[in-house]
Amino acid sequence: MNQPxxxxxxxxxxxxxxxAGPFLITLDVFFKDAETFSRVRDSGAITxxxxxxxxxxxxxxxxxxxxxxxxxxxxxxxxxWISSAAPGDTDVFGAQQHVPLMxxxxxx
Amino acid sequence: xxxxxxxxxxxxxxxxxxxxxxxxGMSRKPHAIAVDAGSTDAGPYYLGIRSVGADGSRPGELADxxxxxxxxxxxxxxxxxxxGIPLIVGSAGGAGGNLHxxxxxxxxxxxxxxxxxSFRLATIKAEIDPAIASExxxxxxxxxxxxxxxxxxxxxxxxxxVVAQMGIEPFVEALRLGxxxxxxxxxxxxxxxxxxxxxxxxxxxxxxxxxKILECGAIAADPGSGSDVMLGTLMKDHFVVExxxxxxxxxxxxxxxxxxxxASDPWHLREPGGLVNLERVSFEPETDRSVRVxxxxxVADSIYRVKLEGAEFIGYRTICIAGTRDPExxxxxxxxxxxxxxxxxxxxxxxxxxxxxxxxxxxxxxxxMGPLETESFHGHELGLLIEAIAPAQEQASSICLFVxxxxxxxxxxxxxxxxxxxxxxLSPQDIAAGPVHRFSIYHLMEVNSPLEFFxxxxxxxxx
Numbered sequence: 336m337n338q339p340x341x342x343x344x345x346x347x348x349x350x351x352x353x354x355a356g357p358f359l360i361t362l363d364v365f366f367k368d369a370e371t372f373s374r375v376r377d378s379g380a381i382t383x384x385x386x387x388x389x390x391x392x393x394x395x396x397x398x399x400x401x402x403x404x405x406x407x408x409x410x411x412x413x414x415x416w417i418s419s420a421a422p423g424d425t426d427v428f429g430a431q432q433h434v435p436l437m438x439x440x441x442x443x
Numbered sequence: 444x445x446x447x448x449x450x451x452x453x454x455x456x457x458x459x460x461x462x463x464x465x466x467x468g469m470s471r472k473p474h475a476i477a478v479d480a481g482s483t484d485a486g487p488y489y490l491g492i493r494s495v496g497a498d499g500s501r502p503g504e505l506a507d508x509x510x511x512x513x514x515x516x517x518x519x520x521x522x523x524x525x526x527g528i529p530l531i532v533g534s535a536g537g538a539g540g541n542l543h544x545x546x547x548x549x550x551x552x553x554x555x556x557x558x559x560x561s562f563r564l565a566t567i568k569a570e571i572d573p574a575i576a577s578e579x580x581x582x583x584x585x586x587x588x589x590x591x592x593x594x595x596x597x598x599x600x601x602x603x604x605v606v607a608q609m610g611i612e613p614f615v616e617a618l619r620l621g622x623x624x625x626x627x628x629x630x631x632x633x634x635x636x637x638x639x640x641x642x643x644x645x646x647x648x649x650x651x652x653x654x655k656i657l658e659c660g661a662i663a664a665d666p667g668s669g670s671d672v673m674l675g676t677l678m679k680d681h682f683v684v685e686x687x688x689x690x691x692x693x694x695x696x697x698x699x700x701x702x703x704x705x706a707s708d709p710w711h712l713r714e715p716g717g718l719v720n721l722e723r724v725s726f727e728p729e730t731d732r733s734v735r736v737x738x739x740x741x742v743a744d745s746i747y748r749v750k751l752e753g754a755e756f757i758g759y760r761t762i763c764i765a766g767t768r769d770p771e772x773x774x775x776x777x778x779x780x781x782x783x784x785x786x787x788x789x790x791x792x793x794x795x796x797x798x799x800x801x802x803x804x805x806x807x808x809x810x811x812m813g814p815l816e817t818e819s820f821h822g823h824e825l826g827l828l829i830e831a832i833a834p835a836q837e838q839a840s841s842i843c844l845f846v847x848x849x850x851x852x853x854x855x856x857x858x859x860x861x862x863x864x865x866x867x868x869l870s871p872q873d874i875a876a877g878p879v880h881r882f883s884i885y886h887l888m889e890v891n892s893p894l895e896f897f898x899x900x901x902x903x904x905x906x
Contacts, residue, residue, distance in 0.1 A: 349700070355707040357483050357882040358589050363703045365696075390815055398590070403709040405724060406699035412707040414590040416814060420486030421881040422757060422832050423802050425813040427486045435817055 344437040346371050352433035355412060357419035359398060360429045362436050364409040372407035378443045386411055389435040411436070446678045447640045448473040449653070450687075452519060454660035454669030456480035456532060457511040462518070464672035467687040469522050471674055476523050477635040479658045480512065480547070481534030483752060483882070484705075489537035491603045491754035491880035495546035504877065505546070508537060513550050517558065520551065520624065524560045529618060531625045531635040533609075538752075539629025540604045541570045548626045552904055561905030562623035567613045568898050569628025571605040571751065575896070576888070584889040588750060589707075591885050598883050602753035605884055609749065610715030611651070612893035614638030620901055628897070629752065631714050632658040640677050648741035651719050653682040655712055656701055656736075663701035664691040685733035692732040699726045715750070716893055717743040746889055749896070753884025758799065759836040760876040761843040763829040765850075765865040772864045773825055775855045776805065779864070783849045790845055794838060801846060804828035827865065836875050843873045 344350060349365040366372040375381065387394040396414040403410060420427045450473035453460045457480070481489065492504040516532075523530035536543025548566050555561065576599045579585050585594050599605070606629035615638045617625050627635065633654025640650040653675040656663050661671035664686040672687040684693050702721060703709045712719040723738040767773060780803050787801055806826030809816040827850075831842035851865045858864075890896060 353705055354484060355705055356589060356885065357487070358591055358885060359707055361703075361705070361707055363700075365700055389817070391817065392815070396590075399707060401709060403703060405721070405726060406696070406703060406709070408700065408703055408709070410703050410707075410709055418882050419483070420488070422800055422830075422879060423813075425804065425811055428484055431811050432815065434812075435815070 341441045341443065342437065343439040343441055346375060346441070350433050350437050352429055352431065354415075354419055354429040358415055360413045360415050360432050362411040362413070362433055364436065366407045366409070369407050372402070372404070374443055375409070375441070376402045378441075380441050380443060381409065385439065389439055392416070444643050446676055447643055447645060449636050449639065449657060449675045449677070450476045451636065451657035451660055451673045451675070452476060452478055453515060453671070454479070454658070454662055455482065456515050457508060458660065458670045459511075459515060460660070460670055460672050461688060464687040465518060465522060468672045468674055469526060472526070473528060473674065475529045475531055475639045476519055477531040477533070477657070478515075478519065479534055479632055479635065480532050481537045481539050481543070481629065485537070487754035487880040487882045488878070489543075490540065490606065490752060491756055491878060492542075493603075495536060495542055505537065509546060509550065512536075512547065513554065516550060517554050520554055520560055521558060523624070524562055529623055529625065529639065531614060531627070531638065533614075533627045533630035533632075533635035535626050535628060539569050539606050539627070541568055541628065544568055544626055544628045551624060551626060555905045559905070561903070563621050564902050564904045565617040565620065565622030565625045566900050567609065567617060567625065567627040568900075569606045569609055569630065569896070571607050571896055573599050573602065573605065576605055576751070579888050585751065585886050588885050588887050594884060594886050598753070598755070601755045602883055603756050603880065605751055605753040607749040607751050607888065607896055608715060609897045610634055610893050611638050611641055611647075613897040613899060615642045616894060617899050618642050620899065622901065624904070631750075633712075633714065636675065645677050646679070646741070648719050648739040649677060649680075649682050649736070651712065651714055651741060652721070652724075652736065652739035653677055653684065655719075656684050656698060659701065659704065661686045661688065661691055662704070663698050664693050665697040666691060667697065681735050681737035683729045683733050683735050685730075693734040695726045695728055695734055698734040698736065716747045717741055747893055748887040748889050751884050751886045751888050752882065754880040755883035757879045757881055758832045758834050759839045760830060760832050760879045761836070761839040761873050762831075762876050763843050763847040763867075763873050764869060765827045765829070765847065765867050765872075766824060767827065767865055768824045769860050769864065770823070771855070771857055771859060776825065779850055779853050779855060780805075782853060783846050786849055787842055787846050791838075791842055794833060799831070799833040799838065799842065801842065802830040802832070804830065832879050836877075840873055840875055847872055
């Protein structure tokens with residue numbers, strides 16, 4: 336198999352995670368420019384299956400994958416594996432759950 | 444009225460703001476200052492507390508937090524009263540329960556007395572009586588919000604406190620009644636910013652969208668900051684946002700990006716009683732430091748629902764912080780922690796099972812992402828946070844001490860450093876960290892009127 340040429344972080348200026356309420360984590364990707372945004376969106380490379388795989392969660396935990404053109408952005412919302420600050424939680428604000436997305440391999 | 448200007452001094456009351464930024468903001472003659480004072484972001488602790496410590500004379504669980512809020516409130520009260528404009532505070536005291544509202548109202552009155560200010564004060568409560576929540580539950584009028592289990596009567600009984608997020612209407616009503624300072628309980632983030640514009644007949648979609656950007660202070664600017672001032676100017680068919688610190692600017696990119704912030708759906712801003720549809724939104728530069736937004740449309744729901752938030756008390760927490768540099772300890776750490784867990788179970792077998800728990804956060808390995816971590820470990824040192832939770836603080840501390848001592852002296856095959864497995868940076872090693880809660884209620888509740896559960900109380904201060 337060919338090594339994928341790109342990772343998502345090669346195409347984005349911002350990749351971040353944050354709670355969207357205590358039970359969801361939302362991941363935002365801002366692409367370098369409108370052209371890159373369209374290229375990724377139109378490639379169909381970002382799928383539920385792929386996101387579930389890099390986060391090692393069931394596909395059903397992926398609540399939403401949305402492209403937001405006005406900001407040349409992609410938003411992915413996941414069910415939190417544990418609610419914010421419940422005993423055993425690791426990241427109350429959810430601000431450090433973005434790295435697997437940075438490493439997402441892309442073949443455009 | 445052709446335009447209305449709303450000033451947002453800071454993202455959360457207590458985050459602070461530069462004096463010059465507030466001065467610049469006030470020179471633009473805003474029609475109101477509004478500030479958000481709470482969020483679920485920092486966890487359920489603030490919602491679950493039993494005393495706030497606002498009077499400073501007795502220890503309260505939020506005493507330090509209230510001191511920092513007081514430092515922000517004083518110049519804001521002075522600025523608003525001098526300019527004769529309302530100061531509107533929502534989600535008071537971090538969580539917006541009755542004791543949070545009372546605590547902030549007490550601070551406001553004390554500052555007014557010290558600084559010789561007088562005004563009409565409105566407080567708006569947002570706490571929901573458990574009996575009402577139970578009744579609504581029986582009527583089938585409470586539904587989960589997102590991936591949350593259905594609410595049970597037991598959840599309601601066990602909750603320390605339940606608050607509902609008010610929409611814009613209670614703020615509009617308080618302003619209509621002549622309130623100059625409003626201290627409100629739990630409220631949707633944009634509501635305190637959108638209320639005065641909506642009272643004056645401005646478009647609700649634009650007013651709410653502007654509020655959604657303003658509620659974060661200058662986070663939507665570049666460089667962004669939650670501790671700086673932003674001005675929103677609303678006209679008939681668009682609004683303009685501009686940071687008050689000359690070192691920042693709003694760009695189309697920074698403002699458009701903010702539509703995604705902390706929201707699961709960037710196209711639709713969900714609010715009590717409806718949503719703002721951004722499918723036709725446009726962002727354009729107004730000046731080189733400000734951005735013009737148009738096209739945000741409000742769509743009312745046929746049934747008015749408010750968000751409920753409840754916290755359940757779990758126990759008390761004691762923590763211990765340690766590190767290890769020894770390659771053999773690092774290599775055997777998982778089994779040492781398993782043994783510690785096992786031994787603690789035997790040692791504290793008199794404590795009711797399921798009522799206490801032990802958590803290890805191994806920094807350097809998988810403490811940040813837990814089960815989601817995909818990288819395998821490599822490194823020369825590890826941090827360990829030991830966390831014990833039990834029904835009483837002293838029980839949590841006993842467990843934590845037992846566990847840290849066990850790990851410190853635990854033998855394992857091939858151990859060469861026999862004097863101790865851990866390095867502690869602190870003395871004492873165990874730190875009592877107080878009560879622990881979890882969010883047990885995060886649901887939507889149908890109401891008959893947007894004002895139904897948000898009683899407004901008016902009073903004159905300083906007269």
